[in-house]
Amino acid sequence: MTNKMATVRFIGGNCHALIQVIPEEDLTQFLQAQSTYWTKLLADGSTHIVDGGRKDSFWHSYNVDIYEKQLLRDSSNNFIYEYVRTQEIPRCSALTKKKTRCLHAAKLDENYCLKHMEK
Secondary structure: OOOOEEEEEEEOHHHOOOEEEEEHHHOOOEEEEEEEEEEEEOOOOOEEEEEOOOOOOOEEEEEEEEEEEOOOOOOOOOEEEEEEEEEEEEEOOOEOOOOOEOOOEOOOOOOOOHHHHOO
């Protein structure tokens, strides 16, 4: 079975005017685009903003732009996703068996990742 591909055009936010081709089955009501910026928790309790690179074990949070699917398509029949808001995604607050903080991102509007929400 082949996946039908869809062309998506983003309006507003950090992805403004970006056009992406993605599997049509991935076209949910909302799409998220992760920022390249993330914050790192320093030993003194302060945070440092990092641009790009891979998040290390001291990462604290990052932002995503949230886009909502519009009812109408554009003149080229592209799906349109319009910027709604920017949301901070914190790191999961749970402690592992080794007493270190979980490395996963918390679910949107939650304090825990999916694994730790189930407990």
